[in-house]
Amino acid sequence: MATLLPPSGESGEDRYPPLAETNVTPMVDVMLVLLVIFMVTAPLLTVGVPLDLPKTTAAELQQLKEPIVLSLDREGGSFIGNEPVAAADLKDRLSRLAAEDPERIVYVRGDRTISYAQLMDALGLVNTAGFTKVSLLAEGAKPQ
Numbered sequence: 001m002a003t004l005l006p007p008s009g010e011s012g013e014d015r016y017p018p019l020a021e022t023n024v025t026p027m028v029d030v031m032l033v034l035l036v037i038f039m040v041t042a043p044l045l046t047v048g049v050p051l052d053l054p055k056t057t058a059a060e061l062q063q064l065k066e067p068i069v070l071s072l073d074r075e076g077g078s079f080i081g082n083e084p085v086a087a088a089d090l091k092d093r094l095s096r097l098a099a100e101d102p103e104r105i106v107y108v109r110g111d112r113t114i115s116y117a118q119l120m121d122a123l124g125l126v127n128t129a130g131f132t133k134v135s136l137l138a139e140g141a142k143p144q
Contacts, residue, residue: 067105068097068131072122074111091125098130105133 071079078085085093097104106126110119126134
């Protein structure tokens, strides 16, 4: 946008000549060229150090097994996965699963209406069975 200033001592139609505006086209051209250069060179910087790794006879790492999900409903029922388990059989089932692979992760899902004591009893059974990797699951808050 041009700004008009009155020149000193002049009158008439030449009294308010427009001031020249800055030409930004060359600056935009330079910025676009720099952008293209950065876009081309950025992927080359993340490749890392080229290495020739040695061969090995070690076995491949095992994939993580599916976690065990222990659910406790409001009626006092217990489920391993989607399969209902009687309260008397829960400790034996967990012990058998721990004997197969004690490194598996156990997720404990407890209904919000169960008591703290029921949840702690279930966590105690999981620990006594031999599992050390236990997580409690909760439902996240919905963003508003």
